[in-house]
Each structure stands twice: as structure tokens, then as C-alpha cells.
Amino acid sequence: MAAIVSIPEDSDFPLANIPFGVISTANNVSDISFIAISESIYCDVNIVAELIHIQPEKRCATRIGDHVVDLAAVAALGLFDGPKLKTEATRVFAQPTLNEFMRLGRAAWQEARAKLQTVLAAPSTSASVHTALVPLAATTVHLPAHIGDYTDFYSSREHAFNVGVMFRGRDNALQPNYLRLPVGYHGRASSIVLSGTSLSRPCGLIQDPVSKDVFFSESKKLDYELETAFFIGAGNSLGDPIAIDNAEDHIFGMVLMNDWSARDIQAFEYVPLGPFLGKNFGTTISPWIVTLDALEPFRVPQPIQDPAPAAYLKPGIRDAYDIQLHATLTPKHSSKKYMLSKTNFKYLYWTMKQQLAHHTVNGCNMLPGDLLGSGTISGPDPTSLGSLLEASLNGKQDVILSADGSVTRRFIEDGDSLSITGKCEKVINGKRIRIGFGVCEGTILPAKKFEFNK
Amino acid sequence: MAAIVSIPEDSDFPLANIPFGVISTANNVSDISFIAISESIYCDVNIVAELIHIQPEKRCATRIGDHVVDLAAVAALGLFDGPKLKTEATRVFAQPTLNEFMRLGRAAWQEARAKLQTVLAAPSTSASVHTALVPLAATTVHLPAHIGDYTDFYSSREHAFNVGVMFRGRDNALQPNYLRLPVGYHGRASSIVLSGTSLSRPCGLIQDPVSKDVFFSESKKLDYELETAFFIGAGNSLGDPIAIDNAEDHIFGMVLMNDWSARDIQAFEYVPLGPFLGKNFGTTISPWIVTLDALEPFRVPQPIQDPAPAAYLKPGIRDAYDIQLHATLTPKHSSKKYMLSKTNFKYLYWTMKQQLAHHTVNGCNMLPGDLLGSGTISGPDPTSLGSLLEASLNGKQDVILSADGSVTRRFIEDGDSLSITGKCEKVINGKRIRIGFGVCEGTILPAKKFEFNK
Numbered sequence: 001m002a003a004i005v006s007i008p009e010d011s012d013f014p015l016a017n018i019p020f021g022v023i024s025t026a027n028n029v030s031d032i033s034f035i036a037i038s039e040s041i042y043c044d045v046n047i048v049a050e051l052i053h054i055q056p057e058k059r060c061a062t063r064i065g066d067h068v069v070d071l072a073a074v075a076a077l078g079l080f081d082g083p084k085l086k087t088e089a090t091r092v093f094a095q096p097t098l099n100e101f102m103r104l105g106r107a108a109w110q111e112a113r114a115k116l117q118t119v120l121a122a123p124s125t126s127a128s129v130h131t132a133l134v135p136l137a138a139t140t141v142h143l144p145a146h147i148g149d150y151t152d153f154y155s156s157r158e159h160a161f162n163v164g165v166m167f168r169g170r171d172n173a174l175q176p177n178y179l180r181l182p183v184g185y186h187g188r189a190s191s192i193v194l195s196g197t198s199l200s201r202p203c204g205l206i207q208d209p210v211s212k213d214v215f216f217s218e219s220k221k222l223d224y225e226l227e228t229a230f231f232i233g234a235g236n237s238l239g240d241p242i243a244i245d246n247a248e249d250h251i252f253g254m255v256l257m258n259d260w261s262a263r264d265i266q267a268f269e270y271v272p273l274g275p276f277l278g279k280n281f282g283t284t285i286s287p288w289i290v291t292l293d294a295l296e297p298f299r300v301p302q303p304i305q306d307p308a309p310a311a312y313l314k315p316g317i318r319d320a321y322d323i324q325l326h327a328t329l330t331p332k333h334s335s336k337k338y339m340l341s342k343t344n345f346k347y348l349y350w351t352m353k354q355q356l357a358h359h360t361v362n363g364c365n366m367l368p369g370d371l372l373g374s375g376t377i378s379g380p381d382p383t384s385l386g387s388l389l390e391a392s393l394n395g396k397q398d399v400i401l402s403a404d405g406s407v408t409r410r411f412i413e414d415g416d417s418l419s420i421t422g423k424c425e426k427v428i429n430g431k432r433i434r435i436g437f438g439v440c441e442g443t444i445l446p447a448k449k450f451e452f453n454k
Numbered sequence: 455m456a457a458i459v460s461i462p463e464d465s466d467f468p469l470a471n472i473p474f475g476v477i478s479t480a481n482n483v484s485d486i487s488f489i490a491i492s493e494s495i496y497c498d499v500n501i502v503a504e505l506i507h508i509q510p511e512k513r514c515a516t517r518i519g520d521h522v523v524d525l526a527a528v529a530a531l532g533l534f535d536g537p538k539l540k541t542e543a544t545r546v547f548a549q550p551t552l553n554e555f556m557r558l559g560r561a562a563w564q565e566a567r568a569k570l571q572t573v574l575a576a577p578s579t580s581a582s583v584h585t586a587l588v589p590l591a592a593t594t595v596h597l598p599a600h601i602g603d604y605t606d607f608y609s610s611r612e613h614a615f616n617v618g619v620m621f622r623g624r625d626n627a628l629q630p631n632y633l634r635l636p637v638g639y640h641g642r643a644s645s646i647v648l649s650g651t652s653l654s655r656p657c658g659l660i661q662d663p664v665s666k667d668v669f670f671s672e673s674k675k676l677d678y679e680l681e682t683a684f685f686i687g688a689g690n691s692l693g694d695p696i697a698i699d700n701a702e703d704h705i706f707g708m709v710l711m712n713d714w715s716a717r718d719i720q721a722f723e724y725v726p727l728g729p730f731l732g733k734n735f736g737t738t739i740s741p742w743i744v745t746l747d748a749l750e751p752f753r754v755p756q757p758i759q760d761p762a763p764a765a766y767l768k769p770g771i772r773d774a775y776d777i778q779l780h781a782t783l784t785p786k787h788s789s790k791k792y793m794l795s796k797t798n799f800k801y802l803y804w805t806m807k808q809q810l811a812h813h814t815v816n817g818c819n820m821l822p823g824d825l826l827g828s829g830t831i832s833g834p835d836p837t838s839l840g841s842l843l844e845a846s847l848n849g850k851q852d853v854i855l856s857a858d859g860s861v862t863r864r865f866i867e868d869g870d871s872l873s874i875t876g877k878c879e880k881v882i883n884g885k886r887i888r889i890g891f892g893v894c895e896g897t898i899l900p901a902k903k904f905e906f907n908k
Contacts, residue, residue, distance in 0.1 A: 148602070149644050154727060175725050180668050181659050185727035186640035186734070190603050190819050191692055200693045202816035205635050205764060214634050216764050238645055238736065239654045241904050265816065271629050273608060273639035274728020280640070281816040282692065310659060310670045362656035362719065362735040363902070365644050448817070450695055 002122040005133060007065030012423060012436020015064060015120060018113045019288035019437075020098055020253065023068050023139040024056040058096035058142050063288055063438075064120055066136045071112075073132035079119050084108035097146045098252075098289070102233040102368035106249045109233065110293055141287040143194050144255075145231055145369035150192060150283070151359060152227070152259060152373035153184040155350035157303070159378040162390045179307060182350035182358045184375075187259075188280035192371065195256075195286050195440045201414060201447040202281040204265035218447035219262035221395060222412040226327045226341055226386035226420055227257040229373040230352050231289055238365040244314055244357035250366065251352060253289035256325070256420045256440035257373050260284065263389055263411070285371070286420075286440040294435050298322045298424040302351050309354065312361050319351040323437075325377060325422045327386070329401060332415025338401035340391070343377050343384040345422070388412065417443040456576040459587060461519030466877060466890020469518060469574060472567045473742035473891075474552055474707065477522050477593040478510040512550035512596050517742055517892075518574055520590045525566075527586035533573050538562035551600045552706075552743070556687040556822035560703045563687065564747055595741040597648050598709075599685055599823035604646060604737070605813060606681075606713060606827035607638040611757070611803035613832040616844045633761060636804035636812045638829075641713075642734035646825065649710075649740050649894045655868060655901040656735040658719035672901035673716035675849060676866040679830040680781045680795055680840035680874055681711040684806050685743055685823060692819040698768060698811035704820065705806060707743035710779070710874045710894035711827050714738065717843055717865070739825070740874075740894040748889050752776045752878040756805050763808065766815050773805040777891075779831060779876045781840070783855060786869025792855035794845070797831050797838040799876070842866065871897040 001015045013019065059072040071093035074080065080089035084107050092100040101108070119126045154160055157178070164173030177183060193199070203218045233252035236242050242250055259279065266278025302320035309315065323345035328337035350358075355372055376386040385391045388411050391399045398408040412418070423436035455469045467473065513526040525547035528534065534543035538561050546554040555562070573580045608614055611632070618627030631637060647653070657672045687706035690696050696704055713733065720732025756774035763769065777799035782791035804812075809826055830840040839845045842865050845853045852862040866872065877890035 149642055176661070176666075177659075177722055177725065181723065183723065183727055184730055186642055186730070188603055188640055188818060189643075190821050190824070191817075193692070200817055204816050205631075207630070212630075214764075216766065238647070239902060243905065262816070268631055269635065269637065270726070270728075271631065272724070272728070273637055274724075274726070276638055276640070277812070277816040277818065280818045310668075312670065358731070362658050362716070362731040363645075363654055364642060364731065364734045367644050370644070448693060451697065 001117070003064055003120055004122050004124050004130065005065060005067050010434070011065045012434070012438050013063045013065055013288070014434065015117050016433055017290060017294050017435050018062050018116050019290045019294070020101070021061050021063065021144045021288045022058050022097060022142040023061040023070070023134070024058045024142065025134055025139050026056060028057050056140070060093040060095065060098055060101060062116055063136070068134045068136055068139050069116065069120065070132045070134055074116070074119070074129060077126065077128050077132065079126055079129060080112065080115055082111040082115060084111045097369065098144050099146050099369040102145065102231065102252045105234045109252065109291060113291060113293060141194065143192070144287060144289050147189045147192055147369055147371045148367045150187040150189040150371045150373070151184050152187045152375060153182050153350065153355050154375040155182050155348045155355065156375055156377050156386065157349035158347060158380060159376040159386060159390065162378060162385065166394050181313070182355045184355065184359065185274045187283065187373070191280055192283045192285060195284055195442065197284065198443045198445050199260065199282040200445045202262050202265065202277070203447055204262065204277050205268055206264045207268040214268070219264055220411070221263035222444060223261045223263050223388045224327065224412065224418045225259035225261055225376040226325055226343060227259050227374045227376060228254050228323070228325070228345055228422065229257040229285060229371050230254045232366045232368060232370040232372070235366040235368055235370070236360055239363040241360045241363060242356055242366070244312060244353050247353040247356040248292055250356060251292055253291040254295070254437070255289055256286040256422050256437045258284040258418055258420055258440055258442060259373060259376070260442070261387070263394065284440055284442040286438050288438050290435065290437055295321050295424060297426060297428060297433065298435065300346050303347070303349050305349070312357055313354045315351060315354065319353055320346040320348065321424065322346050323422050323424050325420065328419045329409065330417040330419070331407065331413070337419065338407060341384060341386050343379040343386055345374070345377060347379045348374055348377060412444050414444060414446045417441060455571070457518050457574055458576050458578050458584065459519060459521050464888070465519045466888070466892050467517045467519055467742070468888065469571050470887055471744060471748050471889045472516050472570050473744045473748070474555070475515050475517065475598045475742045476512050476551060476596040477515040477524070477588070478512045478596065479588055479593050480510060482511050510594070514547040514549065514552055514555060516570055517590070522588045522590055522593050523570065523574065524586045524588055528570070528573070528583060531580065531582050531586065533580055533583060534566065534569055536565040536569060538565045551823065552598050553600050553823040556599065556685065556706045559688045563706065563745060567745060567747060595648065597646070598741060598743050601643045601646055601823055601825045602821045604641040604643040604825045604827070605638050606641045606829060607636050607804065607809050608829040609636050609802045609804035609809065610829055610831050610840065612801060612834060613830040613840060613844065616832060616839065620848050634763070635767070636809045638809065638813065639728045641737065641827070645734055646737045646739060649738055649896065651738065652897045652899050653714065653736040654899045656716050656719065656731070657901055658716065658731050659722055660718040661722040668722070673718055674865070675717035676898060677715045677717050677842045678781065678866065678872045679713035679715055680779055680797060681713050681828045681830060682708050682777070682779070682799055682876065683711040683739060683825050683827040684708045685825055686820045687822060689820040689822055689824070690814055693817040695814045695817060696810055696820070698766060698807050701807040701810040702746055704810060705746055707745040708749070708891070709743055710740040710876050710891050712738040712872055712874055712894055712896060713827060713830070714896070715841070717848065738894055738896040740892050742892050744889060744891055749775050749878060751880060751882060751887060752889065754800050757801070757803050759803070766811055767808045769805060769808065773807055774800040774802065775878070776800050777876050777878050779874065782873045783863065784871040784873070785861065785867070791873065792861060794855070795838060795840055797833040797840055799828070799831060801833045802828055802831060866898050868898060868900045871895060
């Protein structure tokens with residue numbers, strides 16, 4: 001499918017993707033009066049934008065190749081003419097977050113994606129759609145949604161086992177609940193940041209494992225966690241669970257996530273109520289939400305679940321997705337990306353449908369924009385571990401990153417950048433299809449000095 | 455201090471209180487055009503309201519006795535003429551939540567309280583303020599804030615000890631971290647409901663403690679937790695901790711809270727990541743936020759902390775408040791309130807200042823409207839236990855509620871209503887002062903039938 005702009009062959013964002021996000025531009029090229037004037041004229045937005053002077057406003061967008069498509073502009077052109085969006089598109093896409101679009105439900109998301117695939121294809125059904133195109137470099141990308149609540153699961157059996165072996169030995173590695181339900185906990189929504197945001201190394205109380213002394217320090221065991229997460233689209237009322245057979249209709253789409261973790265702070269604080277300051281100093285997500293409809297060709301069977309889950313968690317046949325996930329580390333003053341992990345979403349023991357059905361089975365209510373994380377995704381072999389905790393055996397051995405062995409890590413050092421990428425690839429009818437997620441990147445800055453008692 | 459309306463002697467809401475909340479009325483008597491017309495005329499709002507027809511709109515309010523004072527109306531009258539509110543009052547008090555007012559900071563909250571105490575006193579400095587008065591019975595009270603994130607602490611040493619003894623024995627009752635830092639966890643913000651909201655008994659996976667069988671069931675161990683919680687006013691930026699000496703300036707005020715808990719669901723799920731479905735089906739708060747300024751006369755020393763906390767948690771001299779807290783149970787079809795607990799906020803081992811300093815010491819950011827709970831507040835004697843878990847020794851003994859022993863509970867039964875009340879009382883200069891919180895009430899409905907696989 002050719003598009004109205006050239007899309008690089010290895011792009012994560014072909015017309016088959018159509019992810020959703022939020023952007024702003026220095027000058028609001030999606031301003032309705034401007035669009036009306038320029039309809040059916042192809043504009044170089046970088047030049048034209050200088051002619052108008054409006055405060056940058058966030059609005060919804062999709063991405064094709066290295067261009068962004070301003071959905072508020074597409075809506076202003078009247079191109080969303082289907083039954084679900086005709087009366088809603090102008091309102092929902094002009095919002096500073098995707099929450100109102102998410103609330104409309106899956107039929108509306110499918111209608112938007114299909115329409116965009118038509119008008120952005122070459123030849124397009126709309127000449128004027130060119131006016132909604134902005135080069136990515138001319139935009140600022142923002143958090144795609146207001147995240148009311150954020151939950152993180154622990155759904156990689158390999159990860160849970162590896163961590164369990166370290167702390168409880170092989171025989172008791174998995175807790176009794178692990179194979180019965182998708183264990184999860186509430187995370188902190190306020191500190192979820194967009195890819196590209198730097199975070200300061202956190203400080204907290206740490207216990208010396210030998211002397212048992214407790215002291216205040218910057219974290220010496222700062223780690224990443226390679227995760228994905230999904231956004232809730234339409235929610236449910238308090239008291240009314242989401243049945244697993246309906247769960248996919250409530251899932252708007254997926255992003256990549258790095259659940260930064262201070263292992264030493266976490267180790268002292270987490271009994272009995274779970275992770276807290278070891279996690280809530282920052283969580284990074286990628287900006288473009290990839291829909292389940294885009295991922296549909298990449299469905300694969302999930303791992304066999306034994307014992308069989310309870311009825312409310314009854315799995316389907318192919319509830320996993322074959323998403324290749326890579327994590328790399330770039331040291332300060334370096335441009336090299338050293339591979340940390342090559343893993344895959346399909347390894348997860350518990351599926352997104354099961355996570356959502358479980359989360360609501362007690363009546364807990366979801367709202368559009370809520371975020372549910374997978375937990376660290378580790379695979380079966382040593383190259384597929386999704387955290388340094390596992391790769392360095394909690395700091396007991398070097399993880400060798402460079403071929404010559406000169407670059408090693410046990411945990412993250414100041415100035416390190418972590419990048420997570422994800423993509424699906426498949427040959428369908430002799431043609432390679434690729435759907436990607438872009439990048440989830442963040443850099444760790446040195447701990448801030450802070451005067452506690454003023 | 456006499457007020458412009460009669461305030462019952464035992465009211466929680468004298469002029470010395472001035473709590474903040476959110477209300478709506480069937481007809482918006484605070485409509486600005488209406489106020490302008492009626493200025494300086496005393497109106498019976500119940501009669502006049504019928505003459506105007508506007509959609510009910512939420513707006514900010516305070517309460518005196520059995521009347522509500524519509525702050526949007528007070529602002530429209532131009533009565534907030536101080537430096538912090540003069541240009542902001544009309545905007546912030548017309549909002550459907552208190553978040554924008556909270557964001558202004560403590561000087562603005564103090565200015566609002568002082569001004570309201572002046573104009574609502576008899577003789578008032580403003581005749582027109584009568585037009586902002588609404589009888590409580592003519593209003594609907596709403597959640598006072600948009601709660602972005604909700605955290606619950608575990609700060610009652612007595613509660614932690616009692617629970618610890620049950621599950622680990624007396625010698626290991628308190629975890630090693632307990633006396634070092636205020637243990638807490640992230641809760642679910644979406645399911646926080648206002649006093650008066652009924653909740654359905656939750657269902658989930660439960661493990662038989664003897665056979666170890668795991669089965670799906672409605673909770674058989676549904677419990678309440680008597681708590682208080684405080685709202686964040688002005689927040690902090692990600693990466694910048696709040697120093698304990700500044701913490702009070704970030705605390706907008708307090709409410710009562712019932713952290714409903716399904717002990718059997720919680721027991722199976724909570725290792726290693728903490729409480730989840732056992733808690734997130736519902737949390738009830740009282741509607742009127744009582745400021746720290748109103749509570750100032752009731753400051754008392756907090757418990758002695760040994761070992762001395764880390765520098766960032768350094769306590770003041772009188773960081774606790776003498777707030778008497780009662781929990782009562784009313785069975786279905788009964789009007790009797792049986793006493794469950796008489797406890798006090800002052801028993802808490804960790805103070806609100808310490809909770810907030812701890813929560814942000816790693817750089818975690820707070821936003822206006824975030825809610826931080828105390829954890830169950832138990833006192834030193836058997837009548838001051840803040841949960842049925844403790845009073846019934848996890849269901850092993852009856853808790854006798856009625857004098858004749860005919861009404862007992864081990865856990866909450868369908869149809870039971872739980873009420874929490876709180877008040878401060880003191881004689882100052884020969885006059886009794888009382889500051890109260892109103893009520894935090896909720897009823898448990900039978901579990902809903904749900905078809906899991908459609």
C-alpha cells in the first residue's frame with residue numbers, strides 16, 4: 001500500500017499501523033481557519049507555520065513513516081464521515097489527550113484507522129489531507145493520554161521464576177498464587193513520563209545486606225525493566241466486571257514501557273505492601289499507541305497454562321502477539337547501543353485479556369486512559385532477560401556488553417541511556433509486513449543534592 | 455463567634471472549621487446573573503431556585519452547621535478581595551473540583567478561610583453573602599477533588615503489630631523496615647467513592663487455609679478499616695522532594711476514610727507485590743475536607759520514635775492531632791448504631807509530614823488532589839481496634855456488638871452499614887470548641903451475579 005508521502009522501508013509506521021498519539025507544533029497548523037483557506041493546496045508547513053501566530057496546542061495525531069498526521073486537521077476537513085466519528089471527530093481529536101477518543105469504543109477506533117488508511121493511501125480519496133501532514137521533526141510529541149490509574153502486572157513466568165530463585169531458591173521460586181492469577185500491583189500514575197525524558201537517580205533508605213545497617217543513600221542498584229503496557233479504551237462501571245470474552249473491546253492499544261527500578265530501595269521497603277519508592281520515581285513509555293487491530297496479523301498461541309485458570313480467566317486459542325522486543329544501553333559520551341536483551345511479548349504467561357478480566361472481577365472500575373503494564377518480560381534463555389537484576393544475578397556478576405569485554409554493567413550508571421524497541425514482522429502473500437512501536441528511551445542523571453532540613 | 459445562620463451546638467461545622475467540598479443544587483443558585491440580580495436580598499433558595507432552569511453544575515463550597523455556602527457565589531459577589539484570591543476566586547471556585555483552589559497554596563487557603571469567617575459571622579461584613587447560603591438538604595454533595603493518585607500508608611504501629619502477631623507471631627510481628635520508614639503502597643484512585651455510596655461485596659480467588667484448594671467465591675471476610683486521609687494542595691516537580699519542614703504547606707486538609715478490605719482475597723493475592731483486588735473494589739471518604747489550620751488548636755505530641763528516624767524524616771515536637779475517631783455498624787433493617795471502635799488519630803506512629811516527606815524523597819511528584827491515607831488506626835486497647843480483622847482475630851472469635859450479646863460480627867454481612875465519624879474537642883478560654891469531619895458511611899450490598907463467559 002503506497003502512501004501520500006514516502007515511508008522508509010524499515011519504518012515502524014507504515015499505513016498498516018496507524019498508531020495514535022498526541023502532538024503539538026510551534027504554530028498550530030491544524031487551526032481550522034487556516035485549514036479552510038489552504039484546503040486542497042499542498043503546503044510546506046514549516047514555511048506556512050511562520051505566518052500564523054497561535055499558542056501551541058496539543059491535539060491527537062497518527063504517524064506514517066517520518067510524518068505526523070494531525071487528526072484535528074483531518075477532522076476539520078470533514079474526512080471522518082463514518083457513523084461513529086461523523087459527529088464526534090472534531091471534538092475528540094482536538095483534545096489534548098486521546099481519552100475522549102478512547103471512550104468512544106473499538107468501533108470508532110476501527111473506523112478512524114480504516115478511514116486514515118484510505119485517505120493517506122496514494123492515490124488518496126482526499127487531496128486536502130496533505131494539509132494535515134507535518135514532518136515529525138516539526139512536532140513535539142506528548143504523553144498520549146491522561147493516565148488516571150496505572151497498574152503493573154508480573155506476568156512473565158520466566159522473570160518471576162528468575163527473581164524467585166535469587167531470593168527464595170529454586171524449590172520455592174514461584175509463589176503459590178503465581179499460576180492461579182495474574183499477580184499485579186498499583187503503580188504511580190503521576191510519574192509516568194514520555195520517552196526522551198531524563199530522570200535523576202533516586203535516593204532512599206537502604207539496608208546493608210550483611211551488617212543490616214540502614215542508611216540513606218542514592219540507589220546503587222538502579223535497574224531497567226523491559227515491559228509493554230496497554231491503554232484502556234472504554235471503561236466499566238464500579239461493580240460491573242469486564243468478561244474475558246469482551247476484554248479486547250476495552251483495550252485501546254499498546255506501548256513500550258521501561259519500569260525503572262531501584263532494587264536496593266525496593267528490597268528494604270517492599271514487605272509486606274509491595275514496591276513503592278523503588279518504582280515511583282519514574283516510568284517511561286513510548287509515545288505512539290499501537291492498536292490491537294494493527295497487531296491482529298501477529299497473534300500467536302499463548303503459553304500453555306497448567307493448572308487451568310478459573311472460568312473468569314479462561315484463555316482463547318491465540319491470545320499472545322509475536323512482538324520482538326529489544327533493550328539497548330548507550331553509555332554517557334558514547335553513541336554505541338549495546339544489546340541488553342532480545343525478548344518477545346509472546347513469552348508472557350498471562351495475557352492482556354486475562355489481566356483485564358482479573359483486574360475487574362471484583363468490580364474495580366477502569367477509565368479510558370488507564371495503563372496496565374505487563375511486568376518485566378524475560379524469555380527462556382540468557383540473552384532474553386528483561387532486567388539487569390536477572391542478568392547480573394542481583395549485582396553478583398558482570399554483564400558483558402562490548403565484544404572486547406571492556407564495557408560491562410551490573411546496574412545502570414549515571415549518564416546511561418536505555419532504549420527499548422519493539423516490532424512485529426511477517427511475510428504475508430510474499431510481502432514483508434512490519435508493525436513497530438518506535439522507541440522508549442530515557443537517560444539517568446546523577447542524584448540531585450537535596451537539603452532535607454531547612 | 456455567632457454566625458449568620460443558627461449552628462447547632464454539637465455541629466461538626468462551626469465557623470471555626472470552614473471545611474471545603476463540592477456541591478451541586480437542582481437549580482444553580484450560584485448562577486452569576488442571578489446573584490447579580492439578587493445581591494443584598496435574602497432569598498429562600500428553595501423557592502427562588504424553581505424560577506430558574508439551569509443544568510446542575512458542580513462548584514466549590516464550605517459548610518456551616520446545616521448550611522452550605524456556595525463559594526462560586528461568594529466569589530461572584532466579589533467578597534474574596536485578598537491578595538491571593540482577588541483575581542483567582544471566580545475561576546477556582548466555579549470549578550467542579552477543588553483541585554485548582556488546592557494548587558494555589560496554603561496562603562490562599564488561609565485567606566479564604568479567614569474571609570469566610572468574617573463574612574459568615576454575625577454581624578456579617580456583607581449583607582449579600584446570604585444569597586450564597588443553601589440548606590444542606592437542598593444540595594447534592596460530590597467528591598471534593600479529582601484524585602490523580604491515591605496512596606495508603608500503614609502507620610499505626612498497634613495495627614501493624616496486631617496483624618503481624620496473627621500472621622507471624624509476637625517475636626516477628628513488625629517487619630524490619632517498620633520503625634525505619636512509613637510503609638505504604640499505591641491504591642486505586644478510580645474506585646474512591648463518596649460517603650453514602652453503596653458497594654457490592656466483591657468476588658475473587660480464595661485459598662482454603664487448610665486444604666489449600668483455590669476457588670472462586672464472593673468474599674467471606676469482608677472488613678472495614680478506620681482511617682483518615684489527607685489531600686495534597688500544591689504539588690512538587692518530578693525529581694524535587696518536599697522537605698519535611700515544608701510538608702505542612704503542601705497538605706490541603708483531611709477527611710475520614712474507610713478502606714474496605716476483602717481479607718480472604720487479599721490473603722491469597724498479596725505476596726509479593728502487595729494488596730490489589732482485596733482493596734480496589736471501593737474506598738469511601740467523607741465529603742468535607744478539614745484544613746490543618748482548623749485543626750491547629752488540637753496539635754499534640756506524636757508517639758516517641760525509637761530508633762530516631764533518618765534526617766529526611768526528622769519529626770517536630772507536636773506533629774499529631776487529637777482527633778477522636780469512632781466506627782459504628784448498623785445492620786440491615788435496623789436503625790441502631792453499634793460501636794465497633796473508639797480510637798484516635800494521635801496514636802499513629804508516623805505523622806502526615808513524615809508520610810509526605812518519605813513519599814517524595816526519591817523525587818516522586820505529587821499533584822493537587824492526590825490522596826494519602828493513614829492506614830488502619832488502632833489504639834492500645836481492645837475497644838480501639840480499627841478493623842474487624844483485629845477484633846475477631848481473623849474471624850476466630852465473635853465481636854459482641856449489642857449489650858445483650860445477640861448482635862455479633864466476625865466480618866461484615868450483606869446490608870451492614872459502616873459509619874466513621876471524627877471530631878476534635880477542647881475547652882479554650884472557658885468555651886468548648888469542636889471541629890468535626892461529618893460522616894464517612896457506606897453499605898455493603900450482596901455480591902452481583904456475573905456471567906463470566908458469554
